[in-house]
Amino acid sequence: MDLSSIDNLKKILFDLCALSGVSGDEREVAECCADFLSQYAEGEVSIDDFNNVTAFFGDENADTTVLLDAHIDRIGFIVTGIDDKGFISVDKVGGVDLRTALDAPVIVHGKENLNGIICCMPPHLSDGNEDKAPEIDGIHIDLGLPCDKVKELVSVGDRISFYSKPAEFMNNRVSAAALDNRAGVCALLRTASIIGSRNNQHKAPLPFRVVILLSCQEETYATGAKIQSFKNEPDEAICVDVSFANQPGVDDQYSSIELGKGPMLCIAPNLNRNMYDAIVSVADNLEYEYQIEVTGGRTGTNADSIAVTKSGVKTAVISIPQRNMHTQAEIVDLYDIDETGKLIAAYLRRKCAGEVL
Amino acid sequence: MDNLLKKICTARGISGDEGSVREIIINEIKDFADEYYTDNLGNLIVFKKGKKRPVKKLMISAHMDEVGLIVTDVTGDGYLRFDEVGGIDRRVLPGRRVVFSNGVSGVIGVKPIHLCTSDERNAIPKYGSMFIDIGAESREDALTHISLGACACFEPLYEDNGFTIKSKAIDDRAGCFMMIKMLRTELEYDMYFTFAVQEEVGLNGAKTAAYSVNPDFAIVLESTTAADVPGVAEAKQVCNVGDGAVIGYMDRRTIYDRGMINGAVRLSEEKGIKLQFKRAVAGGNDAGVIHQSRSGVRTLAISLPCRYLHAQQSLIAKSDIDDVYNLALLLSAEIAGGRL
Structure with a gap:
């Protein structure tokens, strides 16, 4: 598939967002991504026991390894119990925003995917707490099935994801649940489509080793990034995730970050400033748009774990601007995904010309 | 039937x-x-x-x-202000997808929970500070698709599982x-x-x-x-x-x-x-x-x-x-x- 077309990029993104993959349960989305990467990767594409996808590009015997990471898991819930009427009780997996929970459409990933509703009360019987979001103890899911049927199809430990049908808004902007971080995954698929030389004899493989890691469990304990960066011993890593764009109520430094103005390049104490400078210089030379995100502490991404792996990894973070993070109403701009994918490929190309660092 | x-x-x-x-x-x-x-x-x-x-x-x-929502104003940044038509508990609105008669879709956004104060994190916004985001870049951009008084419906999701119907x-x-x-x-x-x-x-x-x-x-x-x-x-x-x-x-x-x-x-x-x-x-x-x-x-x-x-x-x-x-x-x- 030619990902230089925005329509194709949208199609693969919508396909990815429609898949399950709440932290710890990423097998389905991992398989989809592994299939996709197989058409480009020169080396092995595999899925490990934790549902991490790795795809190898370039010269596998080279001394230098660059790790490109994006997490494939999504936030959601985990089933903690089923009552005698068939209602399901849950706990959070990742930073679920309970302000968006009541009456939300969800999919319970039981023996089959089941459509559910998070229970709520009608306004006619209001408890008067309309200004207040529910607590997790007050979250119950109704599948509209008899209790015995629920118990047959659903088990404690099954995952639940928010459902929202991926949709296109105005100006190339799209909305779906799980854009955090399927948007980042999509950007790395775009990078793979540029750097990968399998099935294309006119392209030369990169002269160093590149690992694309689509990592599991970022939303919980960054397990995927920790174990795979340990295993692959990268010299450099670029972590691709989503970050905050301007929207009503956002009045801090993110109020100047716009959708559709290119990826956000992050400056943080634990990130490597030389890599940042090199990426900026590549973007400037190619006249790619970018925005700058500065944080005084941790980045809140896999980079925080990758950077301190073994004796340390030079790490950068590139983020796709997003609104309404951790809700079913996440919005990103397709243009920013495309630019992110292209910028990373351009950085690698320039690195192989020996100009970087 | x-x-x-x-x-x-x-x-x-x-x-x-x-x-x-x-x-x-x-x-x-x-x-x-x-x-x-x-x-x-x-x-x-x-x-x-x-x-x-x-x-x-x-x-x-x-x-x-x-019941549904009606557009009362558009902000300079292109977000739609709205009011309820019929009685809606505001708790069922944040994060929801809505559609207009001309096929334009939008979502009711909320400030990302990571950036919220502890009070904001548990508070459902009032009507004046909740917005429908249709992806518009400005008021003018939004008004090319949506006029004041436009009615927004919840996005239809219909399911019949043999026992119950959700809609x-x-x-x-x-x-x-x-x-x-x-x-x-x-x-x-x-x-x-x-x-x-x-x-x-x-x-x-x-x-x-x-x-x-x-x-x-x-x-x-x-x-x-x-x-x-x-x-x-x-x-x-x-x-x-x-x-x-x-x-x-x-x-x-x-x-x-x-x-x-x-x-x-x-x-x-x-x-x-x-x-x-x-x-x-x-x-x-x-x-x-x-x-x-x-x-x-x-x-x-x-x-x-x-x-x-x-x-x-x-x-x-x-x-x-x-x-x-x-x-x-x-x-x-x-x-x-x-x-x-």
């Missing part, structure tokens, strides 16, 4: 904007009605002849409108569905059917429809508040999904006709139809204006127990549709035949 419920539930028809629902209903009933017309408010009033002339003039009524607008398209079904059967007596507008904003349509029809009796087919969910004490659950048709002695608008209640109870026992009493004086429906029409109309509401009313996804049991339909059909013949 199963597809019909999906078709009318997923159609758009916020109070005051019921035109497309009415068109669908007209198409479904025009070959089965003897007369029908749309009145000045937009009510669809239908007359169907039965095998016999009625002893008592009966009107069956359901409302076509649903928006079950209140009260399920009532419309049952009336269409009645109109498509052979009736014993002549009857009037009113598909009313603007129930959710003050029972406006039913008021003028009842005036025009001038019936002796009325049956209102509605969806009512089932609160049979975890965390609600048994005594506060009002009615139960799956336990059959719901009738009540009284709600916030009406004291119901005792003779009709007794008739419904007798018929349910004779015919083995599941019937439950509403266990709270709560809510209200078009019966509120119909029973006070002109010099008074003997009125009963027969309702479907429905969870999560006035939100994107409500839920009803398929067996309850049959119970409400069968009871309404039997009771209507008793009334029109003068046997009550």
Whole structure:
């Protein structure tokens, strides 16, 4: 598939967002991504026991390894119990925003995917707490099935994801649940489509080793990034995730970050400033748009774990601007995904010309 | 007929904007009605002849409108300000997808929880500070697609899993569905059917429809508040999904006709139809204006127990549709035949 077309990029993104993959349960989305990467990767594409996808590009015997990471898991819930009427009780997996929970459409990933509703009360019987979001103890899911049927199809430990049908808004902007971080995954698929030389004899493989890691469990304990960066011993890593764009109520430094103005390049104490400078210089030379995100502490991404792996990894973070993070109403701009994918490929190309660092 | 419920539930028809629902209903009933017309408010009033002339003039009524949102302003950045049309608990709005009549979609956004203060994290925003985001870049950009007063519906997500149905607008398209079904059967007596507008904003349509029809009796087919969910004490659950048709002695608008209640109870026992009493004086429906029409109309509401009313996804049991339909059909013949 030619990902230089925005329509194709949208199609693969919508396909990815429609898949399950709440932290710890990423097998389905991992398989989809592994299939996709197989058409480009020169080396092995595999899925490990934790549902991490790795795809190898370039010269596998080279001394230098660059790790490109994006997490494939999504936030959601985990089933903690089923009552005698068939209602399901849950706990959070990742930073679920309970302000968006009541009456939300969800999919319970039981023996089959089941459509559910998070229970709520009608306004006619209001408890008067309309200004207040529910607590997790007050979250119950109704599948509209008899209790015995629920118990047959659903088990404690099954995952639940928010459902929202991926949709296109105005100006190339799209909305779906799980854009955090399927948007980042999509950007790395775009990078793979540029750097990968399998099935294309006119392209030369990169002269160093590149690992694309689509990592599991970022939303919980960054397990995927920790174990795979340990295993692959990268010299450099670029972590691709989503970050905050301007929207009503956002009045801090993110109020100047716009959708559709290119990826956000992050400056943080634990990130490597030389890599940042090199990426900026590549973007400037190619006249790619970018925005700058500065944080005084941790980045809140896999980079925080990758950077301190073994004796340390030079790490950068590139983020796709997003609104309404951790809700079913996440919005990103397709243009920013495309630019992110292209910028990373351009950085690698320039690195192989020996100009970087 | 199963597809019909999906078709009318997923159609758009916020109070005051019921035109497309009415068109669908007209198409479904025009070959089965003897007369029908749309009145000045937009009510669809239908007359169907039965095998016999009625002893008592009966009107069956359901409302076509649903709750939704209306655009009140557009910010300089292109976000849509909105207000509710009909009663909506704000807790069911953040994160929801909405659609406009021209196909434009949007979402009701919330400030990312990571950037919220501890107070904001647990607070549902007020109407003035919640916005629909359609991806517009500016006020001018938004206004090329959306004008002030545009109505937004919850995005339709309809599912029938064999036991229950989940959809928006079950209140009260399920009532419309049952009336269409009645109109498509052979009736014993002549009857009037009113598909009313603007129930959710003050029972406006039913008021003028009842005036025009001038019936002796009325049956209102509605969806009512089932609160049979975890965390609600048994005594506060009002009615139960799956336990059959719901009738009540009284709600916030009406004291119901005792003779009709007794008739419904007798018929349910004779015919083995599941019937439950509403266990709270709560809510209200078009019966509120119909029973006070002109010099008074003997009125009963027969309702479907429905969870999560006035939100994107409500839920009803398929067996309850049959119970409400069968009871309404039997009771209507008793009334029109003068046997009550």
